[in-house]
Amino acid sequence: MARWRFWKRKPRAPRMTPEVREIHNHARKHYNAKEYSKAEPYLRELLKFNPIDEWALDVLSRLLMNTNRQGEAIHFLEKLNVPGPDQSTFQTRLARCHFNASDYSETINILQSKIYENTIDDDDWDLLRRSLPRDLNQQEIDNFWVNLAEANLKFPQIDIEMIRIDLQESQLSEAAQRIQRVTMDTGDIQLSDKWKLELVKVLLEQGTPNIAEQIIRDIPENTPEYTKILIKIKRDLGDNESALQTAQSALEKKSDHGVMFAAMRLAWDLGSMEEVVSFAERIIVDKPTQRVAHRFRLRALVKIGDVSRIESAVEDSLNQLPDFIEAHRVMIDIYFHEYEDWKRVNHHCEAILKVDPKDRRALCHLIHSLLRMEEYREVEKLIEKSTKFHPDNDEIDLTSAHAHWKMEDKTKHIERINRMLTRHNLEPIYSIAENQSISVENLRCDAPSTSMENIPLVSIIMTVYGRDEFLDVAIDSILNQSHQKIELIVVDDCSPDDAFEYLQKRASKEPKMRVLQVEQNGGTYCAKNSAISIANGDYVGFMDSDDWTHPQRIQRQVQAIHNTDHKAVCHSYFRINEFGDIFYKGVGAIRLACISLLAKRSVFEKIGHFDSMRVGADTEYIERIKAAYGDEAVLHEPVPSMFMLNHSTSLTGGGRFQISWRSITGPRLEHHSSFRSWHKKIRFADQTPYVEFPLRVRPYTIPEEMIAGDLHWKEGVPLFSERIKSRNERWWMGAESAPWQGQISEKSAGLLYAKQQGIQTPKLLWSGENLEDLPKLADLPKRIVIKPSKGYSAHNVLCLVNGKNVLDESYWDDEKIQTQFGTDQFLQRVKPKWMVEEFLKPESLSEDEKIPRDWKFYCFGEEIALIHVVLRNSTVDKSANIHHYFTSDLRQLQRRVCTSRPVPADPLFFPDCWDEMVTQVKKLGKKLGCFMRIDMYATERGPVFGEFTPTPEGGEGFTEWADRYLATFWKGVEGVEN
The missing domain is CATH 3.90.550.10 (Spore Coat Polysaccharide Biosynthesis Protein SpsA; Chain A)
Structure with a gap:
């Protein structure tokens, strides 16, 4: 409806006479009743009386668009495209009219002007995105958006397209900045939920579902297409079970074709072919000619393999879609491979060729079928015809070669294969067989050596x-x-x-x-x-x-x-x-x-x-x-x-x-x-x-009959953490004392045992039952380690240089040692011996390290399953400590072993004393004859024994992978079979 314009004087419209008023009323009545053929003459009569009658121009343009006469409508809409409060509305209709008339270039021009005039709305953006690929190639489309972005026009829709372009060109930092800008809901750019979802679609298209997943969290679930897109995100992230739950939950509430399509594709990914068929048939009931649903149904039924169901579905598909080539292809495969019914094969091939006379697959199948029927003359004609249609097609060449072989054209089959090989710049082959068979033992080729x-x-x-x-x-x-x-x-x-x-x-x-x-x-x-x-x-x-x-x-x-x-x-x-x-x-x-x-x-x-x-x-x-x-x-x-x-x-x-x-x-x-x-x-x-x-640990499940080897972890096998907790109860909490291997986990006993086996140990400066007997610091060397014989990690261990603990930069004196250790609840409970050792120095190549690296070997007898290497930089900030893990084949792991310890980015090199260290560890492991973690240090004096740890981490904190991996080494009760 026309509105007053205050900023421009318009020619005064002629006063409406009773006759004109009556024409006007007739036009309105018939238009509102959708009696367009009756309304149109009255509208045109009004324009004869007043060519600039805005109401008549407006209504007549709508009528023409509704009756699919876009070209005529454009003429009247152009008259309405003048400055005023309704100009933007008329421009939108004009753009849509050009679009419906397939004049996409003019559609783009009109909408581009609306962008610069800042009058474009959501419907206009939708129309623009539909128009661009119909008129421009992808590079031209990208240039269109880049030019708008360089004009500093602030529209989130431009940013979304630029994000797509940045991701395509691997401009990741630029894309990240734009994503942050359009999703922050601050500043000049405000992104509606609808356009946030469009951004999510772009991110999915560009292969970044992890970013899309973060953005969709802030979009209301009732936003159109939300559920369908959420399913796709989860599917792309490999979270198929959650995606299926989302689809089922949504479909329980209401039937939605978008969600149903998403669920159908998800079922295909999961290999659930009966569900694919079910979803496809639900769609087909509502939309009998939906080709994608028909295609999925047929493909799923082929996987299921029930020929009678396939034939029934093909018949239904061809009734709804007579030109549905894929249905004919399925029947060709059935009659070719299951029944060898060559006449039926021919029938379906010819049906395809009526739709597409050059269809390569139908031509090849028809040649093979006629060959089986020994219709050699027809085969030769079809070879000639197919070659004319597809002169450079490998399948046509191989089908023709096979036909010549079966028709006993002694050399033509090899000529046809060489025709194909020559096209790929490969030297020709020949056969040494008398009958020129190309079975592999007869093949030869004289290609020159490089x-x-x-x-x-x-x-x-x-x-x-x-x-x-x-x-x-x-x-x-x-x-x-x-x-x-x-x-x-x-x-x-x-x-x-x-x-x-x-x-x-x-x-x-x-x-x-x-x-x-x-x-x-x-x-x-x-x-x-x-x-x-x-x-x-x-x-x-x-x-x-x-x-x-x-x-x-x-x-x-x-x-x-x-x-x-x-x-x-x-x-x-x-x-x-x-x-x-x-x-x-x-x-x-x-x-x-x-x-x-x-x-x-x-x-x-x-x-x-x-x-x-x-x-x-x-x-x-x-x-x-x-x-x-x-x-x-x-x-x-x-x-x-x-x-x-x-x-x-x-x-x-x-x-x-x-x-x-x-x-x-x-x-x-x-x-x-x-x-x-x-x-x-x-x-x-x-x-x-x-x-x-x-x-040893499968990253994904596979059918049992496909598995090779017997080392991998199987469901029901006790986890490593369960083994360690069981040992903890048997050795430390039961009525019987721990076996001798458990008793040497006490540090002083472990040092003595290692020394008896000829393994180098730290120099023991003092050992005693009572903390009060500890020598004064002034009477000890400048570099010392003070520790209890029982403990875990680096708890209550002091690595002192001139009284300063290098692990936390704290200073200690005799009084502080007595006070702090004397009141520690853990130490009061376990009543350990106290030890003062030399403070070992790292290898010369590692002099910048505060203490020698701790190499912890998870040993099952003499077999090393896992190596944990610790560089302790702090007892205060555990994140400052660096943990590397290696498998038994000395490969540095790029996955977490303990949930709380990140994987270091930098590689770790083995110490100079590595071979000697491994030999000593295997020697100790063999003597122990059970599972034991054996800790060693790489020092300037070579490998030095640290301690035995029978229950590492107390069995806590291992990742699922590590828990299963270590479990595969455990045999018998204590980790090694006798």
Whole structure:
């Protein structure tokens, strides 16, 4: 409705005559009744009487927009776009009209002017964000927002887009400043709950759910889309159980499609396929043509594997969506792999080709189907047609190659494969078989070798179980690589035949080949792990023992990631059976070749080993690299350099863990769901990606049948803390006295025992029962340690230099010692002996340290399970003390062992006396024959014994990981089996 304008004189409108008033009333009546065809003539009549009648222009423009005549409406809205109190409203409608007319450029221009005029509202911002991608490419969109930001326009919507841009460009400090500014609710920028949620969406899109989670806490739960986005945040953080609870709670209150979609995707992540189907069908009931819901339902049913349910769902989907190609694809897979009903395959292929005549998958499946029907003439026509449509497609080449082989075109199949290889700049192959079969034992390639100068050493690890007839094929294909600076490490996984002896004999003639055998069979990934630690290469890669790889594979892989930010590279594979047939299923013949992984040595140092499992660990490892370094860290070059043998006994080609046309299902699907949840915690919750070998504590759960090895902690096994508390009760609180190992935990007794074993101990200056007999400080050396024979940590220990305690900078005299220690309740209760020792000096390289580092060895007999290194800087400020932890293989842990002790950022180097110290610790541990923590000092005199601690930390404060890890070493009652 028009309003008075006070700032501009307008032409006086003609006085409304009775006739005009009647026209006006008719127009109003019919418009309000939505009788647009009747209202329109009256409105146009009014404009003839007065061309600038604001009411008529306003209503007629609305009528035209409501009847989808945007172009005509624009003409009238432009007349209304004049300065005045309603100009902003008319500009919004004009912008929307241009948008509906697909004139996105003009929409953007109008809304941009509203930004500069400071008249833009939330609806305008929504329209602008929808318009930009329809008119501009992403770089132009980013430039649009950057220009607005540089104009110093203060709108939170601009800041939100700049946060997105900053995160994309890794400008993290700039992004953090903007986030703080728009979320503080102070100053010029006030962000509404709606736009805070938009910020959360941007943060999710840019892979920062941890920041999004902090912001959404301050947004009311009744904000539209809140629950859906909260579920996504929890899902992205790997907190799937909490996300599922949020979804279920929300859906109990009301049915919401947004939440239902979020719950459906979450159920997919969890591998709960029946729930996926349930959510999808609830959506389809309300929205029968919702393609995403139909797609999820079909994919979930395929995982479940009930063919009758799949067929019913396909029929329903095609009734609602006749052009739904994915439904036809599912039926193609069923009729191709389950029923071998080639006519039905043809029917569904042709249905897809009616929608998209160039659909590559349908063309390939149709060729294979016609081939099975021996319709060779049709096959040849279709090969020609497909090649014309897709002249540079690897799948078309492989399908054609297979067809030529089956039609016995003796050389055409190899020509077609070489056509593909040439496209990838790989040398052609040939077959030495009389019938030109490309089964892996017949393949040859004359690729030239590269120079040995200035190229990195590459270690290739191959595992073997049994002397397979194709073993030499695999070995030769690595030794014959064009990249000649190679070491091939072949690991025999306790073969039941003479494979190891054969490998040793072959290695004696091959300088590039090394052979080892593991102690017990644990599967290919455990065998690979045993070789990783001895690999010398700058790069480490892998190879199966029954495949053939192109001789230029390693050369190409090294070239692809050398001197780049990529951490690893994979190529692609296709499968060939013993008869030379190329295997085709699902999306095609070509897949990512996990076994082709080639990674920089630093990757293994950071993320460790393959998970100790029977199958599927290579997929997890590749995705773990991405979780640790970012998605771009692993380069997938789609180079088909791996020619892999397909037979029924391979992990992916057959058997109980085979990957069928249904892709991963069963245990493999459970595994994927579990490790991906853990990987999200690596990305966003600072969990370490490192996996130890041998694996003692699993970072995520996997199906029991996939587990390899028997060292890992299992549910129901007593925790280390429980063992220590049990010992504490038996040794110190029971009716019987502690065994002799417990009695030497008293410091003076421990020193005496260590000395009797030939271990160096601190020089004892005085020892006595009564504190009152303690010598005067004036009669003692300047550097001394005064301590009770019983105690914990550094409690009641004085490290004095000229009377000053170096641990807290306090000064002590004889009177203070007698007063403070004499009234200590703990000391009064335990009545210890008192000791005065020399104050040891650190190694010369550590002279800046106040006291020698305390090296605490968690020993189970002579086996060292954990090493805790303490640099005590203060007894007052415990946070000033630095705690490093090492595993039994001397790897510094990047995870907490005690909940209260952070992981130091700086590495710690082993002392010069390390080897001697370890020898002495193992000697003591063997004598003790039980669990004991043995404490040593690294001093200028070498390793010096500290004390025995049978109940470290009192069993309190260990992290879940440490509690389980140490529990796996405990055997019998006291930690070591006799």
